Amino acid sequence: MPATPSDVVPDPELAREQEYVTDLYTRLDAARELAARRMRQAITWPAVDPQALQERDATVRFHGERVVALDAAEAGLCVGRIDRADDGGALYVGRIGLPADDPAGDPALVDWRAPAARPFYTATPVHPLGIVRRRHIRTRGRTVVRLDDEVLTTGVAGSGLTGEAALLSALDASRTGRMTDIVRTIQAEQDRIIRSDAAGVLVVQGGPGTGKTAVALHRAAYLLYTHRERLARRGLLVVGPTPTFLRYIADVLPSLGETGVLLAGLGQLRPGLDARGEESPEAAAVKGRLEMVDVLRAAVAARQVVPEAPVELEVEGYRLRLRPVDVSRARNAARRADPLHNLGRPVFVQRVVDTLTRRYVERLGAGVQAGRDLLDREDVAALRREVAGDPAVRSLLARLWPVLTPERLLTDLYADPARIAEATPGWSDADRALLHRPRGSATTPAQWTPADVPLLEEAEELLGFDDSAQRARAERDRQRALRRAQETLDVLHGSRSVDLEDEHLAAEVLSAGDLLSAEDLADRHRELDLRTTAERAAADRTWTFGHVVVDEAQELSPMAWRLLVRRCPTRSMTVVGDVAQTGSLAGTDRWEEVLAPHVGNAWRLEELTVNYRTPAEVMAVAAEVLAATGTGLRPPRSVRTGGAPPVAEVTGEAGLAARAAAVGAGLAGHEGTTALVVPPSRRDDVVAALSALRPDVQSGPDADSSLGPVVLLPGETKGLEFDSVVVVDPQGVLDEGVRGLNDLYVALTRATQRLTVLSPGPLPAVLAGLGAVAA
Numbered sequence: 001m002p003a004t005p006s007d008v009v010p011d012p013e014l015a016r017e018q019e020y021v022t023d024l025y026t027r028l029d030a031a032r033e034l035a036a037r038r039m040r041q042a043i044t045w046p047a048v049d050p051q052a053l054q055e056r057d058a059t060v061r062f063h064g065e066r067v068v069a070l071d072a073a074e075a076g077l078c079v080g081r082i083d084r085a086d087d088g089g090a091l092y093v094g095r096i097g098l099p100a101d102d103p104a105g106d107p108a109l110v111d112w113r114a115p116a117a118r119p120f121y122t123a124t125p126v127h128p129l130g131i132v133r134r135r136h137i138r139t140r141g142r143t144v145v146r147l148d149d150e151v152l153t154t155g156v157a158g159s160g161l162t163g164e165a166a167l168l169s170a171l172d173a174s175r176t177g178r179m180t181d182i183v184r185t186i187q188a189e190q191d192r193i194i195r196s197d198a199a200g201v202l203v204v205q206g207g208p209g210t211g212k213t214a215v216a217l218h219r220a221a222y223l224l225y226t227h228r229e230r231l232a233r234r235g236l237l238v239v240g241p242t243p244t245f246l247r248y249i250a251d252v253l254p255s256l257g258e259t260g261v262l263l264a265g266l267g268q269l270r271p272g273l274d275a276r277g278e279e280s281p282e283a284a285a286v287k288g289r290l291e292m293v294d295v296l297r298a299a300v301a302a303r304q305v306v307p308e309a310p311v312e313l314e315v316e317g318y319r320l321r322l323r324p325v326d327v328s329r330a331r332n333a334a335r336r337a338d339p340l341h342n343l344g345r346p347v348f349v350q351r352v353v354d355t356l357t358r359r360y361v362e363r364l365g366a367g368v369q370a371g372r373d374l375l376d377r378e379d380v381a382a383l384r385r386e387v388a389g390d391p392a393v394r395s396l397l398a399r400l401w402p403v404l405t406p407e408r409l410l411t412d413l414y415a416d417p418a419r420i421a422e423a424t425p426g427w428s429d430a431d432r433a434l435l436h437r438p439r440g441s442a443t444t445p446a447q448w449t450p451a452d453v454p455l456l457e458e459a460e461e462l463l464g465f466d467d468s469a470q471r472a473r474a475e476r477d478r479q480r481a482l483r484r485a486q487e488t489l490d491v492l493h494g495s496r497s498v499d500l501e502d503e504h505l506a507a508e509v510l511s512a513g514d515l516l517s518a519e520d521l522a523d524r525h526r527e528l529d530l531r532t533t534a535e536r537a538a539a540d541r542t543w544t545f546g547h548v549v550v551d552e553a554q555e556l557s558p559m560a561w562r563l564l565v566r567r568c569p570t571r572s573m574t575v576v577g578d579v580a581q582t583g584s585l586a587g588t589d590r591w592e593e594v595l596a597p598h599v600g601n602a603w604r605l606e607e608l609t610v611n612y613r614t615p616a617e618v619m620a621v622a623a624e625v626l627a628a629t630g631t632g633l634r635p636p637r638s639v640r641t642g643g644a645p646p647v648a649e650v651t652g653e654a655g656l657a658a659r660a661a662a663v664g665a666g667l668a669g670h671e672g673t674t675a676l677v678v679p680p681s682r683r684d685d686v687v688a689a690l691s692a693l694r695p696d697v698q699s700g701p702d703a704d705s706s707l708g709p710v711v712l713l714p715g716e717t718k719g720l721e722f723d724s725v726v727v728v729d730p731q732g733v734l735d736e737g738v739r740g741l742n743d744l745y746v747a748l749t750r751a752t753q754r755l756t757v758l759s760p761g762p763l764p765a766v767l768a769g770l771g772a773v774a775a
């Protein structure tokens with residue numbers, strides 16, 4: 001390990017800190033017991049009216065969340081302390097705040113997110129912020145095992161790293177396949193971003209391994225702490241690129257005591273849908289264009305049909321005629337009444353049925369003198385009902401103005417080249433062909449892809465949702481509950497009058513019926529709604545979030561941005577990514593480009609410059625690839641050096657898969673995680689060869705590196721890291737990716753310890769510096 005400025009402190013100090021830490025755990029246990037007791041009490045509260053019911057739910061939820069947060073604080077409760085100048089004493093910093101006995105004094109433990117804890121992360125010898133010493137306290141279970149001190153009175157600038165010894169030991173640790181929190185070792189440049197103002201759009205640009213994901217998640221925890229009330233109500237959404245990535249980061253916020261956050265990929269942003277279908281990058285890119293808004297508008301308008309010739313219908317043996325002008329008038333009236341397709345439909349239906357009823361009346365009266373007058377208003381209403389219920393009329397209405405779900409609109413559009421052509425004036429045939437997708441069969445339904453999700457959501461905005469049936473059902477349920485409650489009250493009331501012989505006494509005794517109305521009783525029996533804000537938000541597509549964090553944001557298409565901005569009307573967003581790592585064709589290499597349509601220039605940029613993941617030797621190789629991308633971005637500076645130098649081998653075409661398997665299996669025998677990154681055309685061969693040696697090999701978007709070695713495409717490694725990485729066929733990665741240089745850059749920068757490159761032929765020019773040897 002490199003030299004560090006820390007002094008390892010002798011044992012008596014350790015004993016003193018142990019005493020303090022033991023006291024903190026006693027306080028933690030007491031706080032947990034108290035919160036659990038309060039929660040149990042609140043569950044039994046009678047909820048006599050809707051307001052009391054709401055209060056009960058909120059109280060149970062509040063104490064429940066507190067118990068979860070206190071549980072989460074158990075591991076590594078105290079992270080360190082800062083000693084203030086002028087005998088201000090020590091302030092202990094930890095994962096959660098715990099009060100001291102004297103409420104006027106310092107708390108026993110300051111939450112890492114509180115303003116008072118800030119110097120723990122940002123004080124330096126040059127800017128000590130009133131601190132003379134910073135101590136990192138390392139615990140295992142409840143036992144203090146190590147102290148690392150930094151003296152901040154020297155006035156001499158050091159490495160620029162905060163708590164360097166603690167940081168380097170965290171970075172050297174083997175990876176488990178799950179991201180962990182960095183509360184102990186947040187660096188000053190990261191702290192500034194984590195605590196940056198919640199308002200507006202904050203873009204965090206940084207190279208691989210600079211901690212963008214870590215910072216984004218800690219910022220989420222910070223914002224939940226600082227704006228607890230607003231965010232607890234509105235919720236916070238974290239959007240990530242792939243299901244694997246979401247699983248990789250899933251433990252971080254709960255370990256920080258925050259469970260109310262919704263983590264979702266783009267494919268999961270439509271309630272009830274998990275869109276995991278695959279499609280070509282070109283098709284996804286076309287679907288991601290902003291022009292798709294107009295395409296969908298046109299597709300909806302095309303479903304409001306005016307026939308070219310009159311339509312003849314037979315109702316109860318009478319032939320009725322509907323002229324194009326009748327339909328076009330009905331359509332205009334419906335569009336005026338409500339621009340949303342499904343909400344305008346009742347007006348359209350009403351107009352058409354009125355017209356047909358008029359024709360029906362005329363036909364009935366034909367031949368009879370003053371036939372019209374023979375029918376009174378009730379007769380006409382009965383005829384109208386007949387017309388409205390007639391199967392021929394209903395099927396005509398379904399053809400002229402169908403009720404549409406977003407799924408049906410898009411399925412019909414994709415399946416029919418004529419519909420696509422009508423909705424895409426000015427498009428090339430090649431782009432139109434990319435939208436085409438045959439209807440699935442009953443056995444193999446066409447799968448929705450992540451790029452479909454913003455379109456389905458946009459379509460929902462245009463179609464509107466006629467929820468009258470749902471509301472009617474809810475009202476019927478309520479009435480049924482009321483009836484049941486009334487019956488209960490009647491029984492109670494009846495038994496009282498039978499049991500009590502003394503009329504006078506009976507009048508004095510209040511029965512349940514006197515105290516409660518049927519309505520109250522029905523409410524009293526309602527279930528506790530203990531869903532978290534995140535769960536309620538996930539089930540409601542109209543939910544708008546208090547804050548949205550977008551990770552790997554460079555991959556998002558303009559349509560995806562449009563969806564996210566709709567879910568966050570306040571534009572309180574944290575957007576993190578690296579425009580040098582963009583792999584999708586729909587993504588961006590310029591932040592201005594994607595943000596301008598939604599927020600103009602009203603966004604601010606922060607940059608992260610230090611790489612905490614990739615050792616300097618590996619980063620030097622990746623830097624050549626970055627230079628070749630022409631983005632002009634500088635590679636981040638690695639904090640770790642002296643690891644194993646990267647190696648490259650030329651295997652020959654025939655030996656590639658077998659060698660990849662042998663190297664992968666060898667590395668997977670080490671502690672930590674192993675990934676083989678391959679171009680798509682090599683995946684099957686490499687998986688087959690490796691599984692002969694390691695049956696626990698995993699591949700594809702659900703692969704989990706904590707369970708065995710994984711074989712992944714470059715795009716599937718987005719945001720992840722592994723102790724050992726083998727890049728198989730770098731030329732294939734360059735050739736097969738739509739942004740091949742970016743893909744290779746991503747693949748090379750996933751390694752925390754060891755990098756091996758296996759090439760079937762000569763190395764691509766951008767990797768010439770590696771100096772390959774023959775296998």
Ligand SMILES: Nc1ncnc2c1ncn2[C@@H]1O[C@H](COP(=O)(O)OP(=O)(O)OP(=O)(O)O)[C@@H](O)[C@H]1O
Nearest residue numbers: 182185186187208209210211212213214612613719
């Ligand atoms: N202050 C820190 N203390 C300890 N570990 C850190 C710190 N900052 C970052 N790390 C670690 O460095 C690694 C890289 O961080 P992270 O994945 O957040 O980087 P990133 O910028 O999102 O990378 P990429 O762009 O490649 O996805 C992670 O293991 C993370 O835990």
